[in-house]
Amino acid sequence: MIVISKSNTPTPAQSLLEGKLVKLLSTNHSLLILPEIYFLTPDHPAIKRLKNTKFSAFASWHFPRAAKWILEYLGISTSEPDIINLSCAINFADAKLSSLFSGIDPSDNPETVDLYTICKTHWYPVIDYGRCVDCGKCSEFCLFGVYKRDKDKVSVARPQMCKPGCPACARLCPKGAIIFPHCETDDGIAGDSEVEIKSGDIESARSFARENIAAYNKGKEEKIADSDNSQDDIAGKDPIDSLIDELEDLE
């Protein structure tokens, strides 16, 4: 079984590749097609289905480190599957695209289950527990109660309280353990394991937040200008200025 997590707001090139991939793989493999994994909650039917599915490969538009820890956050073990970043394959010809999955055994009776749907967007931190040393800086810094620290570890207890577009705590983490998969201005924070995350003090975290919020909102305007289902829209517009004010109050 191969799982493909499609983009929530695909570009034409992403749609083309997703369609090509399904066509290429579906003749020999069973496929489970999911919405964008980052926007799903643990109780979403697609996640319940995934928990009951043994899969050998997981493909999404996220860096593999981000995809792994999103899946773990959702309660899905990632010890076995290959995790593939489709962004790396955007210009691949058919043969090269198929070769990404050449190590996966074909299915005797291939079937495709398509659970894709457009989802409400979210913005929340994902913790890489391979890096986290439980220093508690993120939970001390965040005034919005996103993190919870108990005797075992820090966890993301209230993701819905995180401020869309702001990755400030990721810059404070001394181990680069906090991932925001849609961070527009730092691939390390978006989950690229090849990019070192610069950790800094509160002032640098705040100024980084300003920069990223502007990029996030610009990107959102461009990508989903006509969408009415974003976290911001549902919660009531969260203007940049008021978020900056809240960040100022963190001092």
Ligand code: SF4
């Ligand atoms: S700041 Fe980083 S290392 Fe420290 S508890 Fe938070 S995630 Fe873990």
Ligand code: SF4
């Ligand atoms: S980005 Fe801001 S609101 Fe979200 S968890 Fe980090 S400090 Fe809290």
